[in-house]
Amino acid sequence: MLQFDFFQTGHPTMAREIERRFLVRDVRILDGRQGERIVQGYLAKESGSMSTRVRIRGERAYLTLKSPKVGYGRDEFEYAIPVTDAQAMLASHCARRIVRKTRYLVDHAHHVFEVDVFEGHHAGLVVAEVELPHEHTPLKLPAWVGREITHDGRYGNFTLALESARRDGTTSSALRPTHAVGPSAGFPEVPHSM
Numbered sequence: 001m002l003q004f005d006f007f008q009t010g011h012p013t014m015a016r017e018i019e020r021r022f023l024v025r026d027v028r029i030l031d032g033r034q035g036e037r038i039v040q041g042y043l044a045k046e047s048g049s050m051s052t053r054v055r056i057r058g059e060r061a062y063l064t065l066k067s068p069k070v071g072y073g074r075d076e077f078e079y080a081i082p083v084t085d086a087q088a089m090l091a092s093h094c095a096r097r098i099v100r101k102t103r104y105l106v107d108h109a110h111h112v113f114e115v116d117v118f119e120g121h122h123a124g125l126v127v128a129e130v131e132l133p134h135e136h137t138p139l140k141l142p143a144w145v146g147r148e149i150t151h152d153g154r155y156g157n158f159t160l161a162l163e164s165a166r167r168d169g170t171t172s173s174a175l176r177p178t179h180a181v182g183p184s185a186g187f188p189e190v191p192h193s194m
Helices: 083-092 157-170
Strands: 015-024 036-045 051-057 060-066 073-081 098-108 111-118 126-131 145-148
Touching (some): 036 157, 051 083, 051 157, 060 083
Antiparallel strands (some): 015 145, 036 051, 098 111, 111 126
């Protein structure tokens, strides 16, 4: 039997994701910037266990497993997969737990903020996240970010995907809003400065 030891290859088998997330209060920071379209869905997620996400980002696709968050960090395993496989998973295996957004990269004070502008049921929601090398990394916040939502589960992508699935299952297309709204009535402080 052939055995392959990942630890001897010199390639990491997982990464530690340490990030902080914020609502965006002024979306003018995105004026003139080019974004990248992202469609992601959740194949599986049980309370207290890893989530399994499939994502198409531009012309590439990934399968990602993430552990529950502890503090600002969590374990992340990510694998490139064929786009056609990702399309099939999104269409048939995510139970409509799908989020659509456009991501913009914004440099500020030696950090890169990923700014996500959500679509569909979550149009009007704009979130900035920044990955850090460790939990105690000093972070100078730009003036265009608002309240921190790192530990507010209501703004997590999986929660937003569940909300989309629930609304897709109970709302006919004729009744869905076509203008910018927050993700749901229970989500406070959604910016309307678009």
